[in-house]
Structure formats: C-alpha cells, structure tokens
Amino acid sequence: MAGRIEAKLAALGIELPPPPAPIASYVGFNVVETAADLGRRGALVVISGQIPLVAGKLAQAGKVGAGVTVEQGQALARLCFINLMAQLKAACGGDLDKVKRVVRLGGFIAAGPDFTQHALVMNGASDLAVEVFGDAGKHARTTIGVPSLPADAPVEVEGMFEIG
C-alpha cells in the first residue's frame, strides 16, 4: 500500500525515477545519524547536487537568461527536486513517509553577471517541496548564480533532509 507522500506524488502526476547509480567515487547521498529525539533515532540525509536529468539525459542545456527562460529554469529546478526525491526515497529504504523535514536546499543557477531572478528560478524546486511535503517541506535555502555547471546544466540543486 502506498504511503501518504507516495499518494501525494501520484496526485501530482510525478513518478520518481530510479536514483542514478553511484558513478565514480561519489554516491547519491549519505546518511548521518543524529538523535532527533533523545531515545528515538533520527538522521540527516545529505544528497549530492542534482542536475535536470530525465532518463539519464539532460532535459535542457544552457544559461538561464540567455537561451533558457526563467520559466524553463523553474521547470528544470523542479526536475532537480524530483531527482533529489528519488535519492531521498532510496535513503529512506523506499518509504518517503519517514521524511521529517526538508532542512535545506542549495540552488545553483547558471547565468551571466546581469541576471537577477535567481530566486524565481529556484522557486520551481521550493514550491514542489511544499506541494509534496506540506509544512515539513519548508526549508532554509541558499540560491546563487554560477558561470557554468557540469555538462552545461542550467540549474543544479542540492539538499539536506531530516528523516526519522
């Protein structure tokens, strides 16, 4: 039987891909145990920066504000968050109902010196976090511009989550 968060994903028409297999010397995520409540285990999940891959291929390449529109950038940031959730699901042993909090998202927007709408682009990821996880999806966030990203991705998003 699907859990609460899986039901929400289904209602949004989102199917999580399998998380990309570990490549080279790094992995999709790591889990650090904390003691979120004394006497009950908790953990931080630290997830690698995700680019907007769909079935292993970059959905769109280029720079936001120069070839990639803000609206397209938002859709790409949303894809990054879907890929974060795919990793997160693996970290939860398949049960996304274990997610207690989206602690932090870091957003990297490939853009030139004159670009100013980084926050709007990153909302594509942030809004989906709250659509899926409700109040538990409200996160601390840092968004910055970058000249270039791996594979010419226009957006990259990393995340830290609390599970328990």
Add this chain to the structure above:
Amino acid sequence: MAGRIEAKLAALGIELPPPPAPIASYVGFNVVETAADLGRRGALVVISGQIPLVAGKLAQAGKVGAGVTVEQGQALARLCFINLMAQLKAACGGDLDKVKRVVRLGGFIAAGPDFTQHALVMNGASDLAVEVFGDAGKHARTTIGVPSLPADAPVEVEGMFEIG
C-alpha cells in the same frame, strides 16, 4: 533583562532587525536536533543565505571590484551577518545566549574573473562573528566568487550554528 550577547550587540551599536517573514516556499531557518551532549539537547540551526537588506531594501547593488569597493563589500558582508543573527535569534526563541557555536559561514562574493580579494570581503562577516560571540564565533568558512546573486546583491552569506 538583556542577555550577555544582547549586551554585546548593544555595546557594538547593533540593533537586530526583525527576521524577514517567510516568503514563498522557503523559510529563514530550520532547526535539526542533535544530542550535542548525551543527556542534554543540542541543535543545529541552518539559516538561509542572507543578502544585505536593511529594512527590506538592498543596501547596495552591483559587483565587488567593479562599482562596489572591497571596503564596501566588507560592510555588506557585515550586514549579511546581522541578518543571520536576526534569524538566529528567532531560532533561539529570542535568547542569543543559547548560541554555542558559529559552526560554518558560507560567503558568496559577486565579482568578475579577475577578482582575488574574496577573503578580505568575507572578513566583514567573520570579524563580526567573533566580536559578538568571542571564541564561540570562530567558524569554518568557505568563500567563493559568483557572477551574480539574487536582486543584484554584491554579497550573500549563509550560516550554520549550534545552539543548546
């Protein structure tokens, strides 16, 4: 009665603004409980990247090294840390004496390829951390250049703190 840190802020002539209200889907900070000492609660406070807003308006826009001087950049980094402290105070339920450590600051300096004085700029935030919190203010730090920041801010600073 004001606490030790509030007294220090007053001596420095710093009045903390109210923390910016949550906008859109992200929030100013999140708190992750750890067990800093077994048997005694502790927590990590993860705070969103802060730009040099004063009363909701950017104090200065542009790039450091091209329109914004290093000295101006330092003052802006200091303002970012004041905004971090405003968020931190809210995370502490108003009592900054609960701060055990400034764990990490991340500094983002909007600058061109030829700029090299990122560390000097970021000292504006780092020096204030130690002025206010003493040895507990000594932090790990990562400082990088970026082509652009939200709203054309010249500096952005994010932070992780330990409270208990």
Add this chain to the structure above:
Amino acid sequence: MAGRIEAKLAALGIELPPPPAPIASYVGFNVVETAADLGRRGALVVISGQIPLVAGKLAQAGKVGAGVTVEQGQALARLCFINLMAQLKAACGGDLDKVKRVVRLGGFIAAGPDFTQHALVMNGASDLAVEVFGDAGKHARTTIGVPSLPADAPVEVEGMFEIG
C-alpha cells in the same frame, strides 16, 4: 604506531602537511557532536574550503579550461583533499582511524561559461577520498563552476566528515 589510514597514506606516498593555523576570525574546522549511535558519541566535522596550497603557497593559479588544463585541475583538487585531510587529522586529535565517513565534498571550479568538465576535475578529490578511506570515502558531492576564487585559486574543496 601508525594507524590503518596513516599506513594507507604512506603507501600512497602522501605526507599530510600541518593544517594551516587559524587566520583572522575563522578556523580550519569545527566539530559538532551528534549521537551517531545512541549510547556512543559521534561527531560531524565541518571543514573550511581548502585551496591547493603547498607549504603555504598556491601550487598553481588561474582558470581551468583557460591556462589550467583539466588534468592539472584534477591534481589541484587532489591537493585540496590532502589539505582537508590535514585539517581532519587535527579534528581527530591525530588519529585518522576515527573517521567513519566522508559525508560530503563541495567542489568549486574556477572556469568560464563554456566549461563543462567540472565533474572530471573534481574526481581528483573524490578518487583520493576512496583510495584513502575505502567505502567510507564514498561521499555526497556538489560541484559547480565559479568565476573566481580567493587568491586566484583554480579549485577549492570543502568537506563534511563523520568521526566517532
């Protein structure tokens, strides 16, 4: 008697430098206690961004893809990880066998808008993490391009580790 990790470093011909002394208001690392296993202490070590200094001097300056080759960039990323290990050793009180996990590496590659091989450059750090720490060296990773870094460094790497 040297530990397991020290023996591995010796086999790789790596001699860790003394960690750079704290400069200004920031420090090389901070340690946050968690309770990695209830009843047994654990801690997160948060280490400042490291540039490829050798004996206090930058091994090479410039931008990757424009003056600095990808291969040189890899060697510089490897140097950054050596400097991270020097800090980590100090955080462990000298005993690197206390390292439980390389939790996360953040890689910053100074490069222009057209550069796409950030991941290859960062492998210089990631591969060494696994050479030295084995499975415990497999880490979450975020790699981005930046226009400039402190002191015109071509690469900067920050890290989070778990010790216990």
